[in-house]
Each structure stands twice: as structure tokens, then as C-alpha cells.
Amino acid sequence: MKKNSWWMKGIGRTGGALLSCLIASQMLTAGGLLPGETAKAEAAAPAKVSTWMWNPYVIGNEREATLQQLIDHKVNQVFLFIDPEYPAEYYSRFIREAGLHGIEVQALDGAPNWVLPEHNKKMYAFIYWVKQYNAKVQPEERFTGIHLDVEPYVLAQWRQDSDKVMGLWMDTVSGFAQEVKAETGLTVAMDMPVWAHLFQVRDGAGGRTTLSNWMIRWLDQVTLMSYSDNAKDIEDSVKIEMAEADRAGVKAQVAVDTVDSGEDGTFYGKGTTAMNRELNAAVASLSSHSSFRGYSVHAWDNWRKLSQ
Template identity: 35%
Template sequence: MKASRTVSCLLFIALFVFLTGFSPEDQKIKATWLWQTTMIASEPDHILSFTQEQGVNLLYLKIDITRKPAYYQPFIKKAHAAGVTVHALGGNPNWGLKENRSKILDLVDWVNAYNQQVSPDEKVKGIHLDIEPYLLPEWKQDQASVMRQWMDNVEAYLARASADPTLETGCDIPFWLDKNPIPGNPQLTITEWLIAKHDHVAVMAYRDKAEGSNSISALVPQELGWADELGKKVLIAVETKQSNEGDFITFYEEGATYMNEELAKLPGLLAQHPSFAGVAIHSYEYWKTLKKE
């Protein structure tokens, strides 16, 4: 009886996979950022052929809200047909300040208005913010004040985005931010707070090796642990742009083949974390020019 139940279960799984195309590997996300909005007009086919070659299924597309929906519709429709989900990307360090909150809300309003005007296969499926206010001089002058403004801006953005509960919300977080407690609560870091607030986060673990000392996998256990507890998703992000912070920050020197080999190790290294949802490569503009060998 036990053997027959096992066989029946395996047959059911096989039939489910055949009918749906679902497998555990399909769950993993491979994302990239596209900051130069004009590229969707100048090289749309190249972008999508590249994403298909590289297995990208999530694109953070920088949105210029001065452009009309018609500018974005053809590209997003093609991306959808190619199996690539598009999230609206926006951000600037000064978006962490109260005085610039309206810029975040303008992006959310644009996305909501856009999605109401277009067909289902042309819709933006999420909003992804890259704010990074720790780059501002104000952060050094009064970190607590900037952090409060940043948190208030995030709260306002998420409240506005909740008008469409189907929108996925995400943000970028550097790995080292997990040492910074929020004002008034030394037990809660800004990283844990951000993970709790968003559907997924991209942790910028900018290193050029997957394992060992000072490696990608060594930098992210804290973030993944929090996300495990919170039931959230984490993408592990790497850099391909040349860096003045040192060669170990980026895969620029090593090239695409080596990067792919290192990224392929992460699912095994991070398998104990259910929150590990995949990887994100920053960014299309630099990734596409990486040497192949």
C-alpha cells in the first residue's frame, strides 16, 4: 500500500509539472535593473533577447513619469510575452527626505493610472524603490532625523500603493545597513523594518565570490533570517559596474562566465533559507557589456 501511494504521488507530481510547467527551479527569480528608460525605444529587441538568453524573469524598469503610457505599452507587452515581469523602478537618495515625498507618490500615482488604461498583458506588476538616503550628507549630520523621514516616506508610499493590492512592493538595501537600529527602538534595525514592510527586497551583497570570507553568502544570513521569520522574499544582488571601491565589489573584472558560475552556487549555499528567492544583477546597462570569458 505504501509503495502504491508513493507511485500515485509521483505520478500526480509528474502530471502537475507537465500541465503547468511548474518546478522548484521555476520559482527562483532572476532580476535586473534598467535605468536608461530610452533603451526600451532604442533597443527593445536586444533587451528582451538578452533577458531570455540570461534567464531573466523580472525587470526593474526605470519609469519617466513625464512620458505617456503609449511609450511603455509595446515594450511591456513584449516583455510579458517573453515571460519577463516588469516592475516600475524609481529612486534617488533625496527621496529619503520628507521634502521629496511627493516624487515617490507621483510615481505610484503614475503606475496606478497607467495600469487602469492598459490591457492586462501591458500592466506593470510592481513598484521597486532604490532610495539610499545614507549617501546624503544629512545622514552623517543627523542620521535619526533622516531615518525617520525615510520611514515616513516608505509608509506613505506603501499606503498609496495599497490602492492596488495586486502590486508587489520592493526596495534595495545594502547588506551593511543591518547594523543600524531605528530611532527609539534599539532592538529593531532599519533593514528588518524595511523587509517587514515590503513584499520583497534586493539585498546588495556586492562581492565577487559566492562563498568564503567576505563573500556574497557570508554577508546576507541576517537579512535572510529576518525574512524567513517574516515570510518575505529576498533577492541577492550583485554588481557588474566597474567600482572605485575595489575589484572585490564587482564582477566587472572577472566577466560573465565566472559570475554565472558563482551565482549558480548560491541556491545550494542558501538552501536553508526559504526566503531566498533568487538573484538580481545590477544592471542591464553594464551586465550586457561584461566580457564573456
């Protein structure tokens, strides 16, 4: 999960796919409902404080300390990376104990090349693993959803032919949603860049809509990777996608970064006080959206080490 300053270079190759923000905003109502759309946000659902846990080994080696740190950070949702070779009992024990503290756990995985036909099967293997795991454990030890992180715009193929890769990305998202929804009770969740509204795609009903709107309507929950370090930029970066999520009835979270990415917009080196100040201001503004369900911090290993 990286914010790439050069992603815009690939947009110029889409030949008419790029929309201005004004045009995109006018297109928001154009998209019809997609097959399999079932998610509707509850009017009074509790706000989520989420984080990506890319290092799953801490739930075995440092389980008690990790749980306490999550509680101290007021986290109530974890996107936990899945290593299928890691002992299943580590996952079940962590999920069970996390649940006692009101922390739900979604299974996390993904890679940019999962959109490519030769690698797409890895996504289905991941989904299958989660379903098999959930079937074998007690209800309180199950993952509540599957969280996909696929960012194909970092691939060389995107710069070479972004139209083609975008089509593969859409196929991947729809295939992911359909496969996960075949298992009752699993939340369909995904990370999405905040510039996806700049692309126009077919809506499946004879019209056109934004790429972000098309993707959101397949999901139950979307995490918008704002990766900005001030409240105004956070709000501005997600306003179109939040409006789309409002109309689709899909839960939406905004995400900030704490990783030393070498780029602007991260809270690395700025401390938790500054991050909390900006997040509180952004939350106060974004709470007017019916879809808004809180914020996510990328990533756990960096967040827990962030200075005051």
C-alpha cells in the same frame, strides 16, 4: 544605486543605535508585525533572475534586441526605470511582449533625497503615475509592482545627523508601502543595503528590532544589495536579512554589481563566467532559506556588455 565605502562613518553619530552582529542576531525575534504586513512567500515560487534597467529608452529604440538579450541572459524580472515623459505605448508594448517570454516588469524609481520632506512628494507622484498607467492599459501591459531605490546614506545630511535621516527613511518606506498597497495586485518592492541590521529602532509595539527587520516587514519583496564578488562574501553579507525575511514571509533576492564603481566587490572586468560561478555557488547555499527567490544583477547596460 551605489555601494559606498564611507557609509559606516555616519553610523558612529547614532549614539547607541549601532548593534554588533551578535546583538543584532539576538534581536531578530523582537520585532512584532507592522501595520499593513500582508506579504507571505509562496513555498515553491520560481527563482527570479532580475536586473535594473536604468535606461528605459532601449525599450523604444532597441526593443526587439533588448528582449532577445534578456532572454539570452535568462532574465525573468526587470526593474524598469520610469521616465513619465516617455511614450506610454513604449512601456505597454514592451511589457506585453516581455510577458510572452515569461518576463515580468516592475516600475523603478528613487533618489536619495526622496526621504527629505521637500522632495518626498516625488515618490508619491511616481506611485500615482504607475497606478494611472496601469488603470489605462490592458492587464498584460501592466507593471506587476513598484520597485523603490532610495539610499539616503549617501546624503550629506546622513553624515551630519544620521538619526534624523534614518527616521525620515523609515517614514518614507512605510508611506511607500501603504500607498502602493492601496492598489490591489501591485508588489511592494525595495532595494536595501545589507548592513541595515546594524541599527536598532523601535518596532512599533513597544520593543526594539533591527532596521532591516522593520523595513522588510513592510515589503512583499526585498533586494539585498550584497555587491560582493565571491560566493562566501555574498552569503555572509545577507545571512541576517535572509533570516529576517524567512520569519516575515517576504521574498528576498541577493544582488551583485557589474558597474565600474572603483570599489571592491564588482564583477566589472571579471566576466560573466566568473560571475555565474560565484552566483551559482551562492544560490546553492541560500536556497535553504524559505524567503530566497533568486538574484539580481546591477545594472543591465553593464551586464549585457560584460565579457565572458
